[in-house]
Amino acid sequence: MxxxxxxxxxxxxxxxxxxxxxxxxxxxxxxxxxxxxxxxxxxxxxxxxxxxxxxxxxxxxxxxxxxxxxxxxxxxxxxxxxxxxxxxxxxxxxxxxxxxxxxxxxxxxxxxxxxxxxxxxxxxxxxxxxxxxxxxxxxxxxxxxxxxxxxxxxxxxxxxxxxxxxxxxxxxxxxxxxTYTAPKRQIAAGVADGMSHVFESYFSNEKGAYLQARFSEAILKTLFQYGETAVKDPENYEARANVMLANTWACNGVVVKGNYVMWATHIMEHPLSAVYPNLTHGEGLACLTPPWMRWTLDEERAYRYVDFGVNVLGIDRNLPDMEIANKAIDITEDYFFNKLGMPRRLRDLGVEESRLPELAQLTMNRLNDKAISIMYKPMHYDDCLEIFKAAF
Amino acid sequence: MxxxxxxxxxxxxxxxxxxxxxxxxxxxxxxxxxxxxxxxxxxxxxxxxxxxxxxxxxxxxxxxxxxxxxxxxxxxxxxxxxxxxxxxxxxxxxxxxxxxxxxxxxxxxxxxxxxxxxxxxxxxxxxxxxxxxxxxxxxxxxxxxxxxxxxxxxxxxxxxxxxxxxxxxxxxxxxxxxTYTAPKRQIAAGVADGMSHVFESYFSNEKGAYLQARFSEAILKTLFQYGETAVKDPENYEARANVMLANTWACNGVVVKGNYVMWATHIMEHPLSAVYPNLTHGEGLACLTPPWMRWTLDEERAYRYVDFGVNVLGIDRNLPDMEIANKAIDITEDYFFNKLGMPRRLRDLGVEESRLPELAQLTMNRLNDKAISIMYKPMHYDDCLEIFKAAF
Structure with a gap:
């Protein structure tokens, strides 16, 4: 820690x-x-x-x-x-x-x-x-x-x-x-934003921050448990209460302090919202997160996806690690798009393919070598562009 | 909530x-x-x-x-x-x-x-x-x-x-x-105290405080994961760090706020420490907790023991609920006494059998009808004495 x-x-x-x-x-x-x-x-x-x-x-x-x-x-x-x-x-x-x-x-x-x-x-x-x-x-x-x-x-x-x-x-x-009267689309975007805040530090190379990882899973479990109900049944108090509280805790330091981490998907989303000011932040994140996860996933980093799959999503621990990891990412993507009803691709948000290199460059402008070295998987310009393309 | x-x-x-x-x-x-x-x-x-x-x-x-x-x-x-x-x-x-x-x-x-x-x-x-x-x-x-x-x-x-x-x-x-130089016995007692702080609100009849239940499990998992190592390998930084942080979070409001709950085992332990001033608080709690759990367990209240058994202790969800619940309590008791090396019974702490009725009465003196009605399972004098006897 x-x-x-x-x-x-x-x-x-x-x-x-x-x-x-x-x-x-x-x-x-x-x-x-x-x-x-x-x-x-x-x-x-x-x-x-x-x-x-x-x-x-x-x-x-x-x-x-x-x-x-x-x-x-x-x-x-x-x-x-x-x-x-x-x-x-x-x-x-x-x-x-x-x-x-x-x-x-x-x-x-x-x-x-x-x-x-x-x-x-x-x-x-x-x-x-x-x-x-x-x-x-x-x-x-x-x-x-x-x-x-x-x-x-x-x-x-x-x-x-x-x-x-x-x-x-x-x-x-x-x-x-x-929050009962907020547009469903905003509720979904809020759930994705909260999940992303947790993902940003949950996917960390600091393996000794065990409690923080378990707190992260508590928040993620809550958002997976109630997110869909919160979107589809606006006056379900229990769902809205748990989503609201989980989102507050996702970002107040509890899950990040003690980790050694540099955020990635938020850093990619901010240029998106700057270039397209009407784009909803949580929707940008939802499009970027599964491609970012797939790009980071390898044998060395699979352990945290296994934690995620088993502890949050209830995937069978006896499956091979990479299978659990890929399944976990698929479930996350499916949750955003099929359960929360969010747009799947950056193109659905009005993003133009021709501007992806600019977006990648704007992202990299905010990252120095130190920041890159701390990332769960260090991301350079070509990687960043690849993720934007996969999300497009 | x-x-x-x-x-x-x-x-x-x-x-x-x-x-x-x-x-x-x-x-x-x-x-x-x-x-x-x-x-x-x-x-x-x-x-x-x-x-x-x-x-x-x-x-x-x-x-x-x-x-x-x-x-x-x-x-x-x-x-x-x-x-x-x-x-x-x-x-x-x-x-x-x-x-x-x-x-x-x-x-x-x-x-x-x-x-x-x-x-x-x-x-x-x-x-x-x-x-x-x-x-x-x-x-x-x-x-x-x-x-x-x-x-x-x-x-x-x-x-x-x-x-x-x-x-x-x-x-x-x-x-x-x-904490490296603290007596092992105190480290074990601290782990039991931290667990007990969580148990006091985790076992609640408020079923809508989902996030708080998951946070509780995060702390309990951490204490089960590192408690034994913290006791047996005093200079294991990762274990001591996770136990220390988990114990801090166990009691700062995160797991209790939003629940509807009246503590039980702590209320029983305080008279113990008052009558026997040299008794270690965490040891008293460790003796009282498994008997209190067994006394509360019935079909209606098994759900939370099932959560505990499955989410914290990794017991197979496909077993019958009451079997999971009883197994979870047995594992907890085993953890205190065989893994943390704590005294098993109140008699081992110097408590006299003849004073159990007095201890039960001192406990009840601190509980009014309202407090009793909020408990996970409302506890009256006879129940309290029964738990003290089972712990003796």
Whole structure:
């Protein structure tokens, strides 16, 4: 096991009564809130009114930053920063999924930062940050408990972010019912995103992080157990609750700390979302993951696919290792496409074949030699292009 | 899944380099430390000197409260409180296992508390508490990341404690090497304690907390995988690291939050440790757990023993449920006594048969009707006595 520091201080209020604690949570930090959200869905389904009523009943004033889109934009972040500065707001509350939260995080960091928010990209930021609270309506990014934010820079076409201890939300309100009205396609994408967060460190060459591997399997088992039901039966509380919690834990450090690992499929997906800003992150991941798995699989690395196949998917341990491994990858692919109903190929997402070399190059631009050497299987330009082609 | 609040803000520095962060950690909170430890073992094995050198190199002054014994005593806590008050100390650092940490917690809480520390027992305490740091040398209690402390009140003969959000350590330094010199018997007891913490909520009637059940299995698998090696091969880093981390996670809320549960074996063990102050907590638990499991097992409750047998112990799923369940309990008992080398029966720990009714009564004194109704199988006086007798 590698040495590590773990700290995940976000306070999680989970369940049907979660919002009962909203007013008290806000008031720990102030009473002038910037509420960050996307389009009209939180208004259509009543959540906006609930939050506003809580604010009114508790003398909390608020302003709004709406219009957050998938793969959140720097421009909107700058608007939010200005709103906070001009009105001396003291808390940023995201109501939504990963994009709303990541926008809120960048706004909160930018308020006391002297330069432009784009300068923080790629940095670990220790400056003063407004307290961030979140109400989750779409689960998958894990951003409700992470120290990072990922943004699209419209000017440079790069999707990347920054991180820091106080970028982590102070309080997150997780009521599975708030996800009932999310589009099925987003629920499926969230499941794939959560699985991918786990895969990124589960497929590690650090064999001594046994507990972390078993925790990873616990999350994966939960997502395989409930993902399909969560998509097909939106008001199944048990399914939505388990998926929501699994997605939160997938990304808060528990499975990665103690491993020695460099993410791969997320690094390939970020250029996809940057070049195609309307592409759904989890769908990109679902297309890339099985081809990436097949590319990594060899005799030396089969052990972890055997763990995955046997412990998560219930494949018979007595089969030959490579057979278990291949079966496990096939089941994963089948789960994404046939059970969760996701698009199978990058071409189905509107990706153009002619741009695959550019996507591979954009991926490699984010990886130095050290990062490549840490990967489960070190990936170079030709490998990366091969995986993009297999996923196309 | 039940509604819950989860928050585990303790910063964990894990691994061989953990102490590199000690000086910085202390200085976040002050530079006058009360160091709380047990007997001479931390001096004998060099850890004391290491800590003192770090303090000297960083202009941190310290005083000492030594002599902590298993099942820590109120009297020593009062001494520590006086030391902190008289010398205006600002940080309490425990170096040891659960008893040193629980003593440190009670001292830290008592410094600013007007009454006697014994008054806090049974309470949730929100008053001002000195920051608590820990360096773990024995793993099992999980106290390095919990909000509670358990103490022996010599005057009343009751072992009980109190809890509160700030009773949780701010920073815990977990270097598995610091456990190399702990007596094998204590390592075994720690493994049994960690397993028991998981069992207490794994055996729950809340069937919708699927993720929590899988996390529980991850911890149990880890303890079954490495417990024996940790006991028999003290300098096996991988085994000690996995056991240490599993024990920490067993008790920090991850497996219990979302469940609906009232602990049973710990509630029975606390009177044992109160009546027999030299009895080792984990050994008492190991004697009580298999008889408690057999007493709870029936057709209705077999499902969780089947999960346990299949997912943790690898028993063939095709066997009849009750056969899997009984086999799982037998394997657990065998593991404690034949693999970890623990005492099998309460009589081996010096418990007298004539006092079993008293122990059952002391147990029931801590359980009201509500608590009993939440138990995996509601336990009344006669049941409790029956379990004590079976464990005798």
């Amino acid at each position: 590698q040495d590590f520091m773990f700290c995940a201080p976000t306070q999680i209020f989970f369940g049907k009564t979660a919002l009962d604690k909203l007013a008290g949570g806000v008031k720990k930090y102030g009473n002038r809130v910037l509420m960050v959200y996307g389009g009209g869905s939180i208004k259509r389904f009543g959540l906006y009114d609930k939050v506003v009523k809580i604010f009114q009943d508790n003398d909390i004033s608020f302003m709004e930053l709406s219009g957050v889109e998938p793969n959140p934009k720097m421009g909107l972040v700058r608007e939010g920063i200005k709103l906070c500065r001009d009105n001396n707001l003291d808390v940023v509350l995201a109501v939504g999924g990963g994009s709303a939260i990541d926008t809120a995080k960048a706004v909160a960091a930018g308020v006391h930062y002297d330069g432009d928010i784009a300068e923080l990209v790629g940095q670990e930021y220790f400056g003063k940050i407004l307290p961030i609270l979140t109400i989750l309506t779409m689960s998958g990014s894990g951003s409700e408990m992470t120290t990072s934010t990922v943004l699209n820079n419209e000017a440079t076409g790069v999707k990347a972010g920054f991180h820091g201890p106080d970028v982590r939300p102070r309080i997150s309100y997780l009521n599975p019912e708030f | 039940q509604d819950f609040m989860f928050c585990a803000p303790t910063q964990i520095f894990f691994g061989k380099t953990a102490l590199d962060k000690l000086a910085g950690g202390v200085k976040k909170y002050g530079n006058r430390v009360l160091m709380v430890y047990g007997g001479g073992s931390i001096k004998r094995f060099g850890l004391y000197d290491k800590v003192v050198k770090i303090f000297q190199d960083n202009d941190i002054s310290f005083m000492e409260l030594s002599g902590v014994e298993p099942n820590p005593k109120m009297g020593l806590v009062r001494e520590g409180i006086k030391l902190c008050r008289d010398n205006n100390l600002d940080v309490v650092l425990a170096v040891g296992g659960g008893s040193a940490i629980d003593t440190a917690k009670a001292v830290a809480a008592g410094v600013h508390y007007d009454g006697d520390i014994a008054e806090l027992v049974g309470q949730e305490y929100f008053g001002k508490i000195l920051p608590i740091l820990t360096i773990l040398t024995m793993s099992g209690s999980g106290s390095e990341m919990t909000t509670s402390t358990v103490l022996n009140n010599e005057a009343t003969g009751v072992k009980a404690g109190f809890h509160g959000p700030d009773v949780r350590p701010r920073i815990s330094y977990l270097n598995p090497e610091f």
